[in-house]
Amino acid sequence: MILKSLKWICSGVLGLAVAAVLLAYVLSDNVCDQPIAIEGAHIKAVIQCEYGPPETLTIADAAKPIPDDDQVLVKVRAAAVNPAEWHLVRGKPYLVRAVMGLRKPKETRLGTDYAGVIEAIGKNVTQFKPGDEVFGGRAGAFAEYIVARADRAIVSKPANVSFEQAAGVPIAAITALQGLRDKGQIRAGQAVLINGASGGVGTYAVQIAKALGAEVTGVTSARNMELVRSIGADHVIDYTQENFTTGTRRYDLILDCVGNHGLLDLRVRSSPAAGWC
DSSP states (O other), X not given: OHHHHHHHHHHHHHHHHHHHHHHHHHHOOOGGGSOOOOOSOEEEEEEEOSSSSGGGEEEEXXXXXXXXXXXXXXXXXXXXXXXXXXXXXXXXSTHHHHHHOSSSOSOOBOOOEEEEEEEXXXXXXXXXXXXXXXXXXXXXXXXXXXXXXXXXXXXXXXXXXXXXXXXXXXXXXXXXXXXXXXISOOOTTOEEEEETTTSHHHHHHHHHHHHTTOEEEEEEOGGGHHHHHHTTOSEEEETTTOOGGGSSOOEEEEEESSOOSXXXXXXXXXXXXXXXX
C-alpha cells in the first residue's frame, strides 16, 4: 500500500514538473514580433530576439529612457562584453534558458558594463550632476542611453581612466575582489595562485592580490606570461608546460578563473587551512 502511494506521489510530481516546463515554454516569448509605437526621442540599442549565433543580434530603435526621481540618464560612451553575454546570446548551457526563457530570451536588451556621461538627473539625486563621467553596471547597457539608480552600481570615473578602460571594470573586477577579499579572506604574506591569470577576472585578481600584500603565482599560456608578470605576479606558470596541481608547492588561497581542474586537485594543492574559490 505504501509503495503504491509513493508511486502515485512520484507520478503526480513528475506530471506537475512536465506541465510546468510546457507552460514555461509556451509563455517564453518576447516583444520582438509585436509592433511597438515608439513615442518621443529614439535611440539605438542592441536587441536579441532569438537564441543563436551573434548574427541573431540586431541594432534597432528604442525609446530614449527617462530617469525617475532616483535615477540618472547616462549617455553611454563605452560598453564591455563579458562571457555572460556570450552565454545569453547562445542560450547555453541550457540551464540559462530556465531563467532567461526556454524558447526565446524574455529580456531582449543585452549588456551590463558601461561607462559614459550623465545627461540628466532625477529630482532626488544629489551625488551626481549632468556632465559627470561615470561607470557601472546596468542591464541593457548595449545602447546609446541607459538609466540607472544613483545609489546602486554606479560611481564616478577617475579622470585618468578612459571610458573604454572603465567599462571593462565592473563585472570582472568585482568578481576578483569578492573572490579574494570576501570569500577567500586574503591576508598579506599569503601565497596565492590565480588560475587563468591573463583573463578578465584573472588580470584584476593578480593586481588586487599583489596590492593586498600576497605572494602571487599566475597560471597562463606562454604568450601571456610577460603580461602577467608586468601586472605584478611574482611567479608565472605556463600551463602548457606545467600542471600546477601535480607540483609540490602548496598555496594559502587558489582563485580558479578557468575550471579546468577538479576541486579535489585544487584542494590537494592548498595548505591545510587554505581557501579556494
